Amino acid sequence: MTAETILVVNAGSSSIKFQLFEVGARDQLKRRFKGQIEGIGAHPHLIAKNPEGELLVDETWPGAEVNTVPAALDKVIGFLRPQIGGKLPAVVGHRVVHGGPDYSAPTVVSELVVDRLSRFVPLAPLHQPNNLAPIKAILQRQPQVLQVACFDTAFHRGHPEVADRFAIPDAFYAEGVRRYGFHGLSYEYIARQLREVAPEIAGGRVVIAHLGSGASMCALSSGRSVESTMGFTALDGLPMGTRPGQLDAGVVLYLMSEKGMSAKEIERLLYNDCGLKGLSGISNDVRELQASDDPRAKLALDYFTYRIALFTGMLAAAMGGIDGFVFTAGIGENAPAIREAVAQRLTWLGLELSSKANAKGELKISRKRSLVACYVIPTDEELMIAEHALDALRSHAAGAEEKRA
Known part of the structure; x- marks a missing residue:
């Protein structure tokens, strides 16, 4: 069979x-x-x-x-x-x-x-x-x-209303204009993995940085998402490969009124030509930027790590402190130099990186005396989807059996 x-x-x-x-x-x-x-x-x-x-x-x-x-x-x-x-x-x-x-x-x-x-x-x-x-x-x-x-939005749906709202009229919120957050399947998987590989922080206050071509961060308190860097769309928060991240809405108004750009033209710009690609003028690939001696490449990478550190402070504030930090996804799992640059900006929080462990890509890359435990945990969104699909299959079969009975 x-x-x-x-x-x-x-x-x-x-x-x-x-x-x-x-x-x-x-x-x-x-x-x-x-x-x-x-x-x-x-x-x-x-x-x-x-x-x-x-x-x-x-x-x-x-x-x-x-x-x-x-x-x-x-x-x-x-x-x-x-x-x-x-x-x-x-x-x-x-x-x-x-x-x-x-x-x-x-x-x-x-x-x-x-x-x-x-x-x-x-x-x-x-x-x-x-x-x-x-x-x-x-x-x-x-x-x-x-x-x-x-x-990708489901894991964040338990956010308190104060975290989900924009400061705009209530009618828009009722229509669904609110902060959703993304990469939820990745965060859900990491939250589960923490219980196995880092039980000392799994029930505490953890910032997870999902760093890939698309990038975001999540504040995890007692295993639940309480805040995220992404909002209404996947444009918000961290700079990404080709997306700008946090952007003053006035920039969009300027592009419309002063540059005469249409909504479609602005959409194409924001989704395809900004982020690391736009800042560097070279590439959206971190590996290519790291290999370049062009000062614009360095600026793009510095901006990327600066923003990660900046949002870490915001997420820690949402939780009232921080016990752990997790790197995941393509860049987070495979770029020791990016991890080190971020960690250097977070020493004020008490995070002390072990350069040796970081270079080897070990599971735990913080020093024993570090006040903030730092981990590198590979994500597995596909396994998370498979588990949800199996649950649905079993529920569907049980429902069909009830009907036959």
């Missing part, structure tokens, strides 16, 4: 990242493989590897043959089905960036749910439409397959 499997999908504008998990005894999840199909519409390329790094598939097609997300999804399913005994996955879990005010937990997908989630496309124009595309395709082609939407 073939084991149940869970497919996790994270779709972008020209790529679909996926992972397959097998459900074992006592619902233990085992990662079977992960891969992606990229270059959709241009140079489609499907690649997947097992956990040992062995190549399972490496295939390309003409751009015209795989020029849409549904067409790319067909190729992914075509690869998957022989791997799982010709069956379809028992459930598909999707990363969806914005759940808006309607969704505060993983949700089984229906046409109605998709319609509601489509309303939040303007709040996450780079992510939301691409996240929804494979959901729509599966609903149309395999409507019997259970699908679960897992939201």
